[in-house]
Amino acid sequence: MLTPFPLGRPARMAVMASGRGTNLQALLEAFPPGNPWGEVVLVLSDNPGAYALERARGRGVEAVALPWQGRRAFEGEALALLGERRIDLVLLAGFMRLLSPSFVEAWYGRLLNLHPSLLPDYPGLHVHQRVLAAGERETGSTVHFVDQGMDTGPIVLQGRVPVLPGDTPETLERRVLFLEHRLYPRAVRLVLLGLAFPPGEALLTLLGPAWPHFQRLSPREKPLHLRALALLRLWGQEGLVPAALLGEAGAWGRGAFLTAHLLAEDHPALRRELAELPEEVRLRAEEALRRVESPS
Ligand code: GAR
Numbered sequence: 001m002l003t004p005f006p007l008g009r010p011a012r013m014a015v016m017a018s019g020r021g022t023n024l025q026a027l028l029e030a031f032p033p034g035n036p037w038g039e040v041v042l043v044l045s046d047n048p049g050a051y052a053l054e055r056a057r058g059r060g061v062e063a064v065a066l067p068w069q070g071r072r073a074f075e076g077e078a079l080a081l082l083g084e085r086r087i088d089l090v091l092l093a094g095f096m097r098l099l100s101p102s103f104v105e106a107w108y109g110r111l112l113n114l115h116p117s118l119l120p121d122y123p124g125l126h127v128h129q130r131v132l133a134a135g136e137r138e139t140g141s142t143v144h145f146v147d148q149g150m151d152t153g154p155i156v157l158q159g160r161v162p163v164l165p166g167d168t169p170e171t172l173e174r175r176v177l178f179l180e181h182r183l184y185p186r187a188v189r190l191v192l193l194g195l196a197f198p199p200g201e202a203l204l205t206l207l208g209p210a211w212p213h214f215q216r217l218s219p220r221e222k223p224l225h226l227r228a229l230a231l232l233r234l235w236g237q238e239g240l241v242p243a244a245l246l247g248e249a250g251a252w253g254r255g256a257f258l259t260a261h262l263l264a265e266d267h268p269a270l271r272r273e274l275a276e277l278p279e280e281v282r283l284r285a286e287e288a289l290r291r292v293e294s295p296s
Contacts, residue, residue, distance in 0.1 A: 004197075005191055005192055005193070005194045006192060006193055006194045007088060010035065010037060010038040010039060011037065011038030011088040011089050011192055012038065012039065012041050012042075012085065012086055012089075013027075013031060013039065013040045013042075013088065013089045013091060013188070014040070014042040014043070014085065014087045014090050015027055015028075015040055015042075015044070015052075015056075015090075015091045015092075015093050016043075016044045016046075016078070016092050016093070017043065017044075017045055017050060017052035017092075017093045017094050018045060018046055018050055018052070018094055018095050018096040018097070019047070019051070019052060019094045019096070020050075020051045020094070021050065021051055021052025021053075021055045021056075021094065022094075022177055022181065023093035023114060023181060023184055024043060024052045024056065024094075025055050025181075026180070026181035026184060027040055027091060027093065027185060027188070028040050028055065028056065028059050028061065030188070032059075033060075037188075037189060037192055038088070038089070038192060040056075040061055040091075041061065041062065041087070042062050042063075042064070042081065042085050042087060043055075043056035043061055043062070043064070044064050044065075045063070045066070046065075046066060046067070046068040046074055046096075046097055047065070047067075048065035050065070052093075052094070053065060062085075064081060068097070071097070071098075071099075071100055072100075074097070075099065075100060075102075079103065089110050089111075089191065089192070090107055091114075091184070092111070092112065092114065093184065094114070095113075098150060099111075099146065101148045104146055104147060104148050105148075107146070108145070108146075108147065108198065109198050112144065112145060112146065112187065112191065113143070113144055113145075113146045113151070113153070114141065114142070114183075114184050115127075115141065115142050115151045116128070116139075116141050116176045116177075117131065117139060117140065117141070118140045118141075118142060118158055118160065118220075119142040119151055119152075119155060119219070120151075120152070120219050120220075122139075123150055123152065124150060124151065127139075128169040128172040128173050129169050131172065132163065132167060132169060132172065136163050137162065137163055138161070138162055138163060139160070139161060139163055139172065139176065140158055140159050140160040140161055140176065140179065141158065141176050141180045141183055142155055142157075142158045143155075143183060143184055143187035143188075144156055147198075154199060154219070154222065154223070155219055155220060155222065155223045156187045156190060156191060156196040156223060157183060157190060157196065157223065158183075158220065158223075158264075159179045159180075159182070159183040160179075161176060186292065189291075189292050190227070190263065190292065193291065194230060194234075195230045195231065195234075195263065195288075196226065196227065196230075197226065197230070203226075203229075206229065206238070206241055206242075207229075207242055208242045209242055210241070210242040210243075210246055213245055213246060214245060223264075224257070224260050224261065224264070225245060225260075227259075227260035227263055227264075228244060228245075228256040228259075228260040229241045229244065229256070231255075231256040231259055231260060231284075231285075231288060232244055232252060232253075232256045234288070235252065235256075237249075237252045237256075244257070251277050251278050251281050252281055254277060254281075255277050255281035255282070258270050258273055258274045258285065259274070259285040259289060262274070262285075262289055263288065263289065263292050274286075
């Protein structure tokens with residue numbers, strides 16, 4: 001049985017990558033040895049030629065190639081290694097294989113993926129070409145819990161970038177990558193703090209009469225609401241959760257939603273509103289923001 005986040009100790013993380021590994025690099029830098037949040041202790045690849053493996057070795061992190069000889073063989077070895085290394089959280093970063101339902105089920109809530117679009121739009125491959133062909137004005141990236149579908153699991157965090165006139169798939173890819181290198185470590189910190197989690201049975205009980213309201217939210221709205229209710233719980237205001245989701249929980253509710261927004265993206269207008277809330281709410285909000293924003 002896997003213990004829930006927060007763990008109360010630094011997390012042991014594994015990254016799975018198939019290619020060049022620029023996101024792996026960002027994760028290695030965000031979670032180095034001795035980091036109080038946790039550290040990347042294992043890198044796995046289905047591709048022995050992946051530059052990601054070099055990046056890991058260059059930083060003294062264990063890097064293992066499991067050359068692809070079918071899903072069953074790969075997953076059997078990967079599951080054994082994850083167990084032996086006592087891994088708490090697995091991060092897919094440019095891992096280009098689909099994992100089986102049994103792998104995903106065993107790691108549900110502990111397995112994150114990064115996808116270069118604003119999911120649920122543009123799942124799958126060749127995202128930047130498709131975004132350009134559709135004439136989108138905006139794109140971005142999504143960190144989500146992996147479920148049994150392709151790029152369908154509950155969203156942890158999204159970031160946005162504009163699509164500009166004259167963009168090519170390459171310019172767009174560069175812009176999205178720059179965003180991802182900040183987005184993924186931030187999403188991991190939210191998960192480690194227990195501020196992002198896949199909705200489950202316990203949530204139904206907690207939300208009570210507000211459950212139908214939550215269910216009607218879009219996949220992109222849900223993570224904000226989950227962060228807000230997790231904050232209320234963290235602040236000892238669990239009883240206010242159903243009212244907060246209905247917008248009826250006063251200063252604590254406003255503080256939770258403002259903080260939940262700011263945890264995803266800074267916004268001067270929201271910071272100002274937060275500063276005007278009663279001191280007991282403001283101090284808790286500032287503490288939560290400081291924790292996620294400080295690099296260690
Ligand atoms: C990233 O843009 C990531 O979002 C994408 O692959 C790239 C990996 O780059 N992932 C997917 O498309 C998964 N479906 P990197 O190897 O430089 O980190």
